[in-house]
Amino acid sequence: MEKKGGKPEKTKFQVLVIGAGAAGTTAAYFLAKAGVDVLLLERGPYPGSKNMSGGAVYSLPTRELVPDFWLEAPVERVLVDQQYWLMTETSAVKLGFSSVDFDNPPYNKFSVLRAAFDRWYASKAVEAGAKLWSGCKAESLLFDGRQVIGARVSGTVNDDILADITILAEGANPLLAEQAGLIKKAEAKNYSLYVKQLFHLPENLINERFHLKGRQGSVIGLLGDNTAGLIGTGSIYTFREHIGINTGISVKTLAEKKVNLSDIIDRVNHHPAIDPLLREGTLVEYLAHMIPEGGFNAIPSMVFNGAVIIGDAAGLVNGTHGLSLAMYSGKYAADTAVEALEKGKYSRKVLKAYRDRLENSFVLKDLRDNRKVPALYSENPKLYEDYIKLVNQVAFEVAAVFPVSRREKRKLIESRAFNAKSAGKMLLDLYKVIKVIR
Amino acid sequence: MNLQKQVVVDCYHFSEPCVEIVAEKECDSCRDYVCLYVCPAGLFDVQNGEVVFNSSGICLECGACRLVCDNIRFRYPAGGQGVIHRFG
Numbered sequence: 001m002e003k004k005g006g007k008p009e010k011t012k013f014q015v016l017v018i019g020a021g022a023a024g025t026t027a028a029y030f031l032a033k034a035g036v037d038v039l040l041l042e043r044g045p046y047p048g049s050k051n052m053s054g055g056a057v058y059s060l061p062t063r064e065l066v067p068d069f070w071l072e073a074p075v076e077r078v079l080v081d082q083q084y085w086l087m088t089e090t091s092a093v094k095l096g097f098s099s100v101d102f103d104n105p106p107y108n109k110f111s112v113l114r115a116a117f118d119r120w121y122a123s124k125a126v127e128a129g130a131k132l133w134s135g136c137k138a139e140s141l142l143f144d145g146r147q148v149i150g151a152r153v154s155g156t157v158n159d160d161i162l163a164d165i166t167i168l169a170e171g172a173n174p175l176l177a178e179q180a181g182l183i184k185k186a187e188a189k190n191y192s193l194y195v196k197q198l199f200h201l202p203e204n205l206i207n208e209r210f211h212l213k214g215r216q217g218s219v220i221g222l223l224g225d226n227t228a229g230l231i232g233t234g235s236i237y238t239f240r241e242h243i244g245i246n247t248g249i250s251v252k253t254l255a256e257k258k259v260n261l262s263d264i265i266d267r268v269n270h271h272p273a274i275d276p277l278l279r280e281g282t283l284v285e286y287l288a289h290m291i292p293e294g295g296f297n298a299i300p301s302m303v304f305n306g307a308v309i310i311g312d313a314a315g316l317v318n319g320t321h322g323l324s325l326a327m328y329s330g331k332y333a334a335d336t337a338v339e340a341l342e343k344g345k346y347s348r349k350v351l352k353a354y355r356d357r358l359e360n361s362f363v364l365k366d367l368r369d370n371r372k373v374p375a376l377y378s379e380n381p382k383l384y385e386d387y388i389k390l391v392n393q394v395a396f397e398v399a400a401v402f403p404v405s406r407r408e409k410r411k412l413i414e415s416r417a418f419n420a421k422s423a424g425k426m427l428l429d430l431y432k433v434i435k436v437i438r
Numbered sequence: 439m440n441l442q443k444q445v446v447v448d449c450y451h452f453s454e455p456c457v458e459i460v461a462e463k464e465c466d467s468c469r470d471y472v473c474l475y476v477c478p479a480g481l482f483d484v485q486n487g488e489v490v491f492n493s494s495g496i497c498l499e500c501g502a503c504r505l506v507c508d509n510i511r512f513r514y515p516a517g518g519q520g521v522i523h524r525f526g
Binding site: 005043044052055114116118136153172173175195255258260262286289 | 445446447450470471472474475476477478479480498499500501502504505506512513514515516517518520521522523524525526
């Protein structure tokens with residue numbers, strides 16, 4: 001029998017935050033710390049139960065929000081080793097940097113599993129005074145004319161919840177904002193679909209395979225053959241007793257090329273460089289999640305009368321800054337809401353301070369600086385693939401020992417490289433990349 | 439096509455499927471089958487030339503299907519229902 005949600009003890013809050021992910025929880029945490037009466041809604045049975053990341057949390061930006069978070073947060077490993085593998089079907093050029101200096105406070109990156117991390121983070125918000133309703137889904141936004149005044153919720157609570165300000169942190173699919181007509185429907189070209197598999201392996205075996213000590217960890221960015229030559233990316237993360245491997249490809253590309261991501265990941269797992277890492281691992285979770293990757297040009301309107309959009313729902317995410325963009329958008333939304341509550345005004349004009357805060361921070365500066373990158377890849381889909389193949393070919397020739405003089409070998413390598421691409425074409429491609437990446 | 443994906447995830451029962459085909463007739467004339475390719479759980483299939491959605495299968499709630507076909511209405515399961523990430 002379907003359990004019917006009860007009536008809540010109260011139905012009016014100063015601020016309603018929809019979604020207890022990295023963005024929503026940050027907003028609720030700072031609002032509660034400022035003494036605001038805030039309700040945090042989570043549709044899953046607990047915060048983190050619907051969330052997925054590669055995943056790392058970046059220490060320097062995060063500690064500005066929650067000082068020394070690593071002392072209490074459920075972090076898995078201290079990431080001290082960062083590698084990039086440029087892969088073809090049978091080979092990989094491996095680049096990397098390891099430093100045990102990253103194993104000292106304030107650290108650099110930690111691997112985290114979101115089910116545990118987000119649950120902990122939400123508990124911090126609750127500790128600070130936020131109300132958290134899990135298993136409670138916002139079905140639609142409530143309006144008074146053009147003013148957002150709350151949301152109709154169902155699940156553990158069935159009621160209309162009113163709020164002076166509503167913060168939409170609903171994640172990659174901004175269904176509430178779309179339904180209400182606040183923003184246009186999301187477009188396939190601006191999203192990548194990621195599949196992540198998590199394998200269980202004993203801690204000591206992971207340490208052996210990745211050459212790690214104790215709780216130190218490794219992350220490997222995968223480029224090239226792991227996406228079967230399609231526009232996409234992937235990575236391998238070490239957790240304490242798990243290895244996560246994820247692959248992401250543009251949703252538009254999957255539809256156009258008619259490939260299924262689950263077939264591609266089977267192939268990745270059997271790659272000769274990856275198979276030995278995962279061998280004998282037990283698959284314990286298989287998840288899928290979309291990430292907005294349209295960059296600056298795909299960011300929708302974020303400010304409305306009585307409401308703001310934060311985190312993934314506003315496209316505020318990228319590979320370099322990971323969760324940090326979402327968290328900071330939550331912080332800026334909270335700061336703006338506190339100001340608005342003091343003024344007692346919740347119009348679009350007052351809440352626009354949220355957008356201004358984003359503009360003046362690394363969040364929008366970074367997205368703006370890189371606004372041409374998504375188009376570079378979609379206009380030059382073979383850019384990555386061609387050069388990754390070339391680099392592997394050259395590396396093969398360098399590594400192979402032929403019964404010829406070194407001078408002859410050098411000539412051979414040069415001719416291989418310039419046969420694949422003319423020097424002029426390479427310079428042109430280099431120019432294209434430099435023009436876009438500043 | 440192999441649609442049996444190795445999906446390993448916890449799931450609490452759901453009272454309604456996440457995906458609803460808006461107008462089934464539209465699917466009859468469709469030969470693009472983009473839904474089949476984007477669904478990471480392999481919940482769409484073609485049987486006798488018709489697109490069918492496996493409404494008892496576990497939807498991973500990614501929402502990719504809704505971006506590639508306007509004939510698909512996607513919504514999240516009711517509060518507390520659907521997939522439960524143990525790790526994430």
